[in-house]
Amino acid sequence: MRRILHITMSDTFSGAENVACQIISMYRNDFDTEMLYCGIEGSKIRNALQERNIRFVPMKERSPGEVARVIRETKPTIIHAHDMKASFYVTLTCGNIPYVSHIHNNNVDSRGISVKSILYYCAARKAKHIFWVSKSAYEGYVFHDKFKKRSSILYNVIDTDDVYRKAAQDKKEYNYDIVYVGRLTYQKNPQRLVGVLAGIKKRYTGMKAAIVGTGDLEAETKQKRQELHAEECIDMLGYSGNPYKILKNAKILIMTSRWEGLPMCALEAMALGVPIVSTPTDGLKEIVEDGKTGYLSDEDNTLIIRCVDILEDEELYKRLHQKILEKASIILDTKSYKAALDKVYRQCK
Numbered sequence: 001m002r003r004i005l006h007i008t009m010s011d012t013f014s015g016a017e018n019v020a021c022q023i024i025s026m027y028r029n030d031f032d033t034e035m036l037y038c039g040i041e042g043s044k045i046r047n048a049l050q051e052r053n054i055r056f057v058p059m060k061e062r063s064p065g066e067v068a069r070v071i072r073e074t075k076p077t078i079i080h081a082h083d084m085k086a087s088f089y090v091t092l093t094c095g096n097i098p099y100v101s102h103i104h105n106n107n108v109d110s111r112g113i114s115v116k117s118i119l120y121y122c123a124a125r126k127a128k129h130i131f132w133v134s135k136s137a138y139e140g141y142v143f144h145d146k147f148k149k150r151s152s153i154l155y156n157v158i159d160t161d162d163v164y165r166k167a168a169q170d171k172k173e174y175n176y177d178i179v180y181v182g183r184l185t186y187q188k189n190p191q192r193l194v195g196v197l198a199g200i201k202k203r204y205t206g207m208k209a210a211i212v213g214t215g216d217l218e219a220e221t222k223q224k225r226q227e228l229h230a231e232e233c234i235d236m237l238g239y240s241g242n243p244y245k246i247l248k249n250a251k252i253l254i255m256t257s258r259w260e261g262l263p264m265c266a267l268e269a270m271a272l273g274v275p276i277v278s279t280p281t282d283g284l285k286e287i288v289e290d291g292k293t294g295y296l297s298d299e300d301n302t303l304i305i306r307c308v309d310i311l312e313d314e315e316l317y318k319r320l321h322q323k324i325l326e327k328a329s330i331i332l333d334t335k336s337y338k339a340a341l342d343k344v345y346r347q348c349k
Contacts, residue, residue: 003034004345005076009062009085011042013241014183016082016104018264019133019156023080024054026338038070048241068093078348084116087123094126098348101127102154105187105261106140106282117142124150129344133261134283152344155283156262157337160271160328167244167272176210176235177311179250179274181243181265184215189279191217191224192256192300198228199304204311210250211236212243248272251317252307253294257281270328275320277306287331293324 004027006020017039024035039045041058049056057074059066067089071079079099081087087101101124110117121143124130130147131154132138138151178197184190190211197209211221211234218236225234240246247253253269255278262283269276270287276294278284288294295306310317 001032001034002077002345003036003075004078004080005036005038005057005071005074006080006082007067007070007086007090008037008039008082009089010045011040012044012183013048013239015156015261015264016102017045017048019102019104020080020082021049021052021054022156022158023341025052025159025162026334026341036074036076038067038074044239051241062089064089064092071095071097078345081127084110084120084123087127088119091123091126098128099126100129100131100344100348102131102133103137103141103261104133106134106137106259108187108259110142111140112142121146128348131344134286136282136285137261140282152340154337154340155286155331156264156267157332157334158264158267158271159334160332163244163268163271166242167248170242170245172245174210174246174249175208176246176250177204177207178209178252178254178307179212179243179247180210180254181212181247181268182255182263183213184211184217184221186217187258187260188215189256189258190215190221193254194221194224194228194230194234196254196256196300196303196307197234198225198230199300200307200311201230201233203304203308207233207311209234209254210246212238212240212246214239244268244272247274250274252277252310254303254307255279255281255284256303257284260284262287267328267332270324271332273321273325273328275310275317275324277303277310279303287327289323289327293320293327 027033036055036057038057081090082102090099124147130151138144182188201207253274253276260281276288280296290296
């Protein structure tokens with residue numbers, strides 16, 4: 001029996017945490033594998049794990065000492081560390097236990113020489129293997145060429161059937177044209193998001209949008225919405241553990257991120273047939289075909305125009321909808337994803 005401990009440094013539930021849960025769920029029926037989730041104690045992550053019936057091993061704080069305690073108590077045979085800080089702490093505490101590093105972002109503060117890039121360099125030297133969520137995440141790390149032989153690109157996947165099942169569980173009715181799902185943080189640039197949505201409203205007067213998520217910029221996002229007199233057209237719904245029906249009923253998923261890895265919300269939109277309009281960041285450039293499954297632009301006015309085009313032109317929406325479903329059927333291959341994990345786990349001896 002192999003016991004694999006997934007370690008994050010988060011007390012919330014977002015992209016990387018979702019990926020860890022997806023992996024754990026893939027192995028739920030494997031009799032020879034037990035998987036545990038370790039993260040910072042918090043109600044959001046605890047509730048998300050309870051909903052998914054995943055065993056939670058909480059840490060009181062982000063520290064090597066807490067990581068060491070969890071490792072002693074759980075006695076894993078393999079450690080799967082999600083993102084750079086978790087990988088560094090695991091390097092300090094894992095002893096002879098093999099570990100896999102999984103990088104979920106094209107981290108802006110590790111693209112050049114920095115404390116973070118150097119500390120991760122030390123961590124990566126000990127990793128048995130490094131999964132990068134996109135080609136841009138790999139190439140964006142300043143020392144990536146030093147770890148070429150132990151690295152592979154592992155695009156995120158989701159269980160499409162599970163997404164539709166959870167959408168069906170939501171009995172509420174939603175009537176949003178455009179939806180954003182994600183954290184309200186500097187990376188996601190929510191103030192720009194509100195500006196773009198307000199611009200769409202000026203051109204398409206019936207537009208109704210929803211922002212699903214919370215974060216440290218929530219107050220600033222609400223203030224921006226108020227400054228632009230957009231309270232009536234933009235609903236801020238807060239965090240949702242099941243945003244799938246909200247997304248499924250929309251015509252557009254919108255994103256204005258400064259950088260990304262391969263966002264799970266984009267994959268969920270693909271699975272549901274929702275076209276994506278976004279800034280051209282990292283992994284999104286690898287899954288969104290401009291003009292076929294959505295649109296990419298770094299110009300606010302272009303983002304506004306493309307969204308209005310989709311909302312006004314039903315034939316365009318239907319064409320994008322069909323193409324993104326076809327793309328999803330190719331990309332969201334859970335069997336290949338699990339096979340890539342298995343290959344690496346078998347090497348961890």
